[in-house]
Amino acid sequence: MQSETKTAFAHLPQVTEPRNPGMALDLDWVMRAQANTSAIERRAASLPGRRSVKKDYQAAWLLKAITCIDLTTLAGDDTVGRVARLCAKARHPVRADILDHLGVSGITTGAVCVYHDMIAPAVSALDGSGVPVAAVSTGFPAGLSPFNLRVAEICESVTAGAHEIDIVISRRHVLTGNWQALYDEVSTFRQACGDAHMKTILATGELGSLRNVARASLICMMAGADFIKTSTGKENINATLPVSLVMIRAIRDYHERTGYRVGYKPAGGISKAKDALTYLALIKEELGDRWLQPDLFRFGASSLLGDIERQLEHHVTGAYSASYRHAMG
Structure with missing residues (x-):
């Protein structure tokens, strides 16, 4: 808990929390997990209208959101230069004049998320910032490469300097109800991650039902996941409020x-x-304030930061600026 690497990266959960060691597979608990879809959808639909913050309170919440962003680039045309610019934005996510007006300094994003080949440039660009590098792995986004290669990919990314690994599960295990296979797979990935903490992507848009989402969430936590994550961002349906409600209630139960x-x-x-x-309000209501920290909550996003910065400038100046004034790099 006191190693140099873990101390240097304050966003990592094992710095401030005992790391989830996992547990033996409890299929009785898993099979009891159900999801009342209509009730879940009603609860999720009510949230945006009931929870609204304005003015200084809104600015404070938006600054909190920035610290919880995994600033991401996962494009086929990524270059070292693009990653370096993204890392510069992660280190200084809001223009200095806006932060000065708000009386805030020193905020960063939660992490920078890249493909394996871009780990080394990202680590170099973030040196000394305290912002960890996350790498997508295990045949992202489909997770269908040979199993030994997926495990080896994790090991290579950790060796290259990634402090967080975003793995993808085999959706077929969920769709066929092969919970033992899913547990074994995620447990093996967790072992390969070593000291790097593991964010487990469920690809919820491809799991068929909210009940499957609830059960897969429990399995992954039992297998030692440090985070559970909705999506790769490549599915037709990605993060939604109903899916989020199911997953965070599984987290609460765990x-x-x-x-x-x-x-x-x-x-x-x-x-x-x-x-x-809206997502921050949902987390606060369902899990409490402790989860409103970057060691326990992240947004996987690439364009969110730009819109937040525009809203903060509007708060300061009273006028909206063009989006090109808040480029990612």
Whole structure:
């Protein structure tokens, strides 16, 4: 817990929380997990209208959201230069004049998320910032490469300097109800991650039902996931409020049963500041203030930061600026 690497990266959950060690597979608990879809959808639909913050309170919540962003680039045309610019934005996510007016300094994003080949440039660009590098792995986004290669990919990314690994599960295990296979797969990935903490992507848009989402969430936490994450961002349906409600209630149940806190990461399709506020309100209501920290909550996003910065400038100046004034790099 006191190693140099872990101390240097304050966003990592194992710095401030006992790391989730996992537990033996409890299929009785898993099979009891159900999901009342209509009730879940009603609860999720009520949230944006009931929870609204304005003025200084809104600015404070938006600054909080920035610290919870995994600033991401996962494009086929990524270059070293693009990653370096993204890392510069992660280190200084809001223009200095806006922060000065708000009386805030020193905020960064939660992490920078890249493909394996871009780990080394990202580590170099973030040196000394305290911002960890996350790498997508295990045959992202489909997770269908040979199993030994997926495990080896994790090891290579950790060796290259990634402090967080975003793995993808085999959706077929969920769709066929092969819970033992899913547990074994995620457990093996967790072992390969070593000291790097593991964010487990469920690809919820491809799991068929909210009940499957609930059960897969429990399995992944039992197998030692540090975070559970909605999506790769490449599915037709990515993060939604109903899916989020199911996953964070599974997190709450797991914490009540084991005493270990597991993080949550919605990813894909979250691009507006108002959406970020809704997700933060949901986390506060369902899990409490402790989860409103970057060691336990992240947004997987690429364009969200730009809209948040525009909203903060509007708060300061009273006028909206063009989006090109808040480029990612």
